[in-house]
Amino acid sequence: MFALLTSRSGAAIAPRMAIYPIIRPMVFLLDAERAHSLTIAGLKAAPLGPPPASPRALAIRVAGLDFPNPVGLAAGFDKNAEVADKILALGFGFAEVGTLTPLPQSGNPKPRMFRLVIEHGVINRLGFNNNGQAVAAKRLAKRDRTRGIVGINIGANKDSEDRIADYETGVRVMAPLADYLTINISSPNTPGLRALQDEGALDALLERAIAARAPDGPPIFLKVAPDLEPADIDAISRIAMDRSIDALIVGNTTITRPELTSRHAAETGGLSGRPLARLARQRLGDFRDATGGEMPIIAVGGIDSAKEAWARIRAGASLVQLYTALAYQGPSLGRDIVRGLERLRKCDGFASIAEAIGSERRTD
Numbered sequence: 001m002f003a004l005l006t007s008r009s010g011a012a013i014a015p016r017m018a019i020y021p022i023i024r025p026m027v028f029l030l031d032a033e034r035a036h037s038l039t040i041a042g043l044k045a046a047p048l049g050p051p052p053a054s055p056r057a058l059a060i061r062v063a064g065l066d067f068p069n070p071v072g073l074a075a076g077f078d079k080n081a082e083v084a085d086k087i088l089a090l091g092f093g094f095a096e097v098g099t100l101t102p103l104p105q106s107g108n109p110k111p112r113m114f115r116l117v118i119e120h121g122v123i124n125r126l127g128f129n130n131n132g133q134a135v136a137a138k139r140l141a142k143r144d145r146t147r148g149i150v151g152i153n154i155g156a157n158k159d160s161e162d163r164i165a166d167y168e169t170g171v172r173v174m175a176p177l178a179d180y181l182t183i184n185i186s187s188p189n190t191p192g193l194r195a196l197q198d199e200g201a202l203d204a205l206l207e208r209a210i211a212a213r214a215p216d217g218p219p220i221f222l223k224v225a226p227d228l229e230p231a232d233i234d235a236i237s238r239i240a241m242d243r244s245i246d247a248l249i250v251g252n253t254t255i256t257r258p259e260l261t262s263r264h265a266a267e268t269g270g271l272s273g274r275p276l277a278r279l280a281r282q283r284l285g286d287f288r289d290a291t292g293g294e295m296p297i298i299a300v301g302g303i304d305s306a307k308e309a310w311a312r313i314r315a316g317a318s319l320v321q322l323y324t325a326l327a328y329q330g331p332s333l334g335r336d337i338v339r340g341l342e343r344l345r346k347c348d349g350f351a352s353i354a355e356a357i358g359s360e361r362r363t364d
Contacts (some may be wrong), residue, residue, distance in 0.1 A: 052091050183206070
């Protein structure tokens with residue numbers, strides 16, 4: 001979509017983001033994955049501007065990192081760490097690149113990404129398609145890390161004989177380049193990956209991943225699926241806290257299906273976007289309760305407005321991430337949500353975003 005927001009010379013015209021609702025029908029004539037590839041190409045061609053200033057009251061410290069605002073772009077958008085600084089320049093408080101696996105892999109057969117236009121959702125079964133950690137590492141080594149916070153999301157190769165070893169490799173290779181690392185065991189599109197959320201496997205994974213990190217290494221976040229039973233939530237929370245994981249990212253796409261009417265509703269894969277919001281809100285509350293509010297939680301899933309982001313923060317999220325909503329609302333969305341959060345903060349009488357975290361639950 002951003003490919004259509006650049007001139008022939010590559011000069012960005014992102015300030016004219018209001019045209020996106022007009023050009024969106026043209027973008028949607030393209031296959032969803034093709035449109036995404038053009039978006040990345042457009043961002044790569046655009047000149048790099050400075051990140052816009054965020055309101056001071058929206059700054060938040062999480063896991064020892066100072067985020068200028070709590071609105072981030074989730075993993076999956078910039079799979080190969082090609083445009084992280086361009087994302088920050090759109091007004092996001094942080095960007096998460098990946099998922100990156102030790103070896104390159106092409107992912108699942110195409111077509112594998114489908115828009116649910118009526119519901120403002122997407123179903124994907126991409127399967128961790130990426131160019132591998134070595135390629136991304138060379139790219140990330142060249143960036144100016146003072147420009148903003150970039151997290152690196154790591155995963156396991158589909159055909160790996162030892163998936164925990166893949167995460168160890170990811171920690172060793174990517175930790176020196178990351179402001180934070182995300183261990184992603186939440187994707188439904190790599191067969192068997194979510195089994196690493198089981199109690200014994202998760203404890204072994206986190207033990208080995210943490211051991212692979214240097215003593216001065218970055219914080220480690222754990223990304224979990226929304227499709228969990230209460231006992232799973234309790235076990236994951238307990239293990240994450242016992243292993244001193246720095247934050248939980250809750251969650252990812254869902255394999256469940258609410259009532260959908262779009263023509264691609266029957267496709268297999270993970271469902272994201274607005275139809276996921278209700279389940280994502282529930283899981284945020286579940287993990288907040290299970291951790292007793294003692295661990296930062298990053299809320300993901302169905303966040304497409306300042307109102308929704310504010311509701312997640314007041315329900316206990318320290319940070320929020322979005323992705324699917326960009327396809328429907330365009331590149332100004334991150335900045336729009338930041339502005340909206342500042343208005344809502346003032347309206348509700350909070351001195352800072354930190355003061356608002358979990359405030360709705362404290363008044364129940």
